[in-house]
Amino acid sequence: MIPVPGYEDQLVTVLGLGRTGITAARALTAGGARVLAWDDNAETRTRAKAAGLELTDLDRADWMDVKALVLSPGVPLTHPEPHRFVKKAAEHDVPVIGDMELFARAMQTLPVDRRPKIIGITGTNGKSTTTALIGHILKKAGRDVRVGGNIGDAVLGLEPPRAHTVYVLELSSYQLDLVQSLHCDVAIWLNLTEDHIERHGDMAGYKAAKFRIFANQSADDLAVIGIDDDHSAGVMSRLKSGGAQQITAISSGHSLGRGVYAIGGKLFDATGNTCHEVLDLASAPALPGRHNAQNIAAAYAALLHIGLSADQMAPAIRSFPGLAHRLEFVGALKHIRFFNDSKATNADAAAKALASFDNIYWIAGGRKKEGGIGSLAEYFPRITKAYLIGEAAGEFAATLASAVPCEMAGTLENAIDLAARDAGSSGRAAPVILLSPACASFDQFRDFEHRGDVFRMLVQSRIGKP
Template sequence: MIPITEFKGRDVAVFGLARTGLAAARALTAGGARVHAWDDNDVSRANAEAQGVPVSDINSRDWRSFAALILSPGVPLTHPEPHRVVTLADAVGVPVMGDIELFARAVNALPPTQRPKLIGVTGTNGKSTTSALIAHILKEAGKDVRLGGNIGAAVLELPALHAGAYYVIELSSFQLDLTSSLRLDVAVWLNTTPDHIDRHGAMAGYVAAKKRIFQNQGADSWAVIGVDDDITAAVCTELTRAASQYVAPISAGQSLGRGVSALGSKIVDSLGGRSEIVADISDAPALAGRHNAQNACAAYAATHAMGITPGVIAAALKTFGGLPHRLERAGTVEGVRFINDSKATNANAAAQALAVYPRLYWIAGGVPKDGGIDELASFFPRIARAYLIGQAAGEFSDTLKGKVAVTMAGHLEAAVKLAYSDAKASGEPHPVVLLSPACASYDQFRSYEERGDKFKQFVAALAQAQPPHTNGARGSA
């Protein structure tokens, strides 16, 4: 845990008692603050109390007594309208911030010689894989690494700050919106496509939140930024002209005169003006696909900026095991391969998975995002049949009509069984059943993780149901 001492002896409100809120409450309490934690959900409050977090109804308190409101990132800050606790805080001038801001202030309070290295990663897609990959490379290089934020442990649950440590922090747009003083040694912005527009009001608000990752960087800092979409390419140009920090453009779609690019499976470093192939990810099974080539470029640039040599980075790329729920091998049953890509919660993320397989049986659906799956049209010829689940089933069926054969499966378990039956009967060598929903999970599951875990359970059940003479399920889950 990282104790937060800034508010010692003062009253602090914490609203939203999921992972980050609980961590913030514990860190503030450890630092001597008087914490008043609350959540509108009865179950969340009961869980907090069971974990020893002090719960009190902040709605009935005098808000002028609070030194700060610590807001969980899932609670609306501005759109579609500010949550009532934000309005109450604003009315009396109580500063509103998130757990990442508490972390940033704790780091900034340290003498320069005691400050750890900070690497932050954001982007619409790929930020979890890239964060984990950066942490893996640094660990392989013998560094003291802590990975958290929007992935794994909440940032304040990570081990205490000290010089020589490397904190790799995945940052969502929601978290960045609540952060003002974070100063990253390396800031990575991978890509941008429309997402979370309801929470940011417009695309401009979403982009502005992402751009905050570069705030406070100095002349010795690095900005690693993708240039394969118009938005990040424009920001890269802006940063380069400002010359406030080092800038490392990355691309998986073009050869860069200066930057880090992927040409097929080859990673090319031209940051010094001379192009050199520094790694080959063709034999890195967890980095298949063009999107992972971009992730590898970003991880190379970020860790090289931290002083890791190309040879160490190249070796670490090959041993990276990947993430659960992102192109994860869920098993093989009677020759049918099952791939868990439950983390693909929007069409752009699903496109990255669809691009990997030339022929597949696709399970999709859930709570749809704006734009649906229209942008996936170029991948429709690859889809042998789509198995649709959740709220999006009707909308997706209309989009696929006349282009892709559709089965309205309704629920995930039925989709797995139906896709397996069709794939097995196809006679194709090593057919692939891909769960890549292009949707949020909240209609039928609590999270994409639960959705992916259920998928793996259903695959395991299929394997167990096979006759003894078969090989059953193989592969890692």
């Protein structure tokens, strides 16, 4: 745990007591603060009490002496409207911050020569894989690395830094909305497509929240920018015209005069005076598809700046085992391969998976998000048949219409059995059964991890794998 200084014997409120909130409350207490912790959900309060937290109903608290409101990322800050305690904080001029801001302030209290390197990763899709990949490469290179944030451990639950520590942090727009002083030695912006509009109001608000990742960079720091979508290309132009930091462009489909790019199944480094091939992407089996090529390019560009060489990185990329629920290879039944991409909770994320294979038996559906799956039309020729589950099944069937044969499977278990039946009798070469739902999971599962775990368990029970 990283104790948070600066609030010794002062009142700090913590709202939202999931993983992030509980860790923030403990870190503040360890730093000497007097913490008033609360969650509106009774079940969450029960779990927080079981974890040893003392709770205070913030509706009855005296806000006159409160020095900060630490908001968990899932609690509404501005949209659809501010939480009542966010409004209460504004009435009393209490700053509203998040655990990532507490982490940033804790790092700034260290002497300059003892501060860790911080690599921050944001984007609509690919954050978790890129974060985990960078952590894996650093570990293989013998570096002292901590991985967390929006993936794994909450940032304040990580071990305090030692000399030469590198923190690799996945940063969601929800988290970035609550930071002011976070300084990233390397800030990675992967991509931007429409998502989380209910949280940020519109695309401008969503983009502005993510742009905060660059706010405190200086001439010694690096911004790594994916330029394959229009929003991100605009970010590149904006930083070039007014940013203080160094910039490396990355692409997974276009050759670049300057930057790191993947094309023709190869990764190329054009950051210096010459361009050279770094890696045959086919040698990294846990990272299939164009979207993962972008993730590899981002990791490579970031770690060049930290001081790693291509010779250090290439074998580590090849050995990366992949990440659960992100195009995770679950197993094979004869010639049929099963992939768990439960993390694909929107159409853009599902597009990355559909672009990675042919002969796809696609399991999709759940609780739909804005936009449906009409944007996936260019990938329909890759889908042999679709198996639809959950609340969105009817709407998805209407969108697929005559373009893709589909079957209303209802449940995930039924979808797996139907897909295995059809793939097994198809005579097609290398068929793929792909769970990439393009939907939230909350109609039938607790979260996308639960959905993916159930898929893995059901598949492995059918192929005889423990």
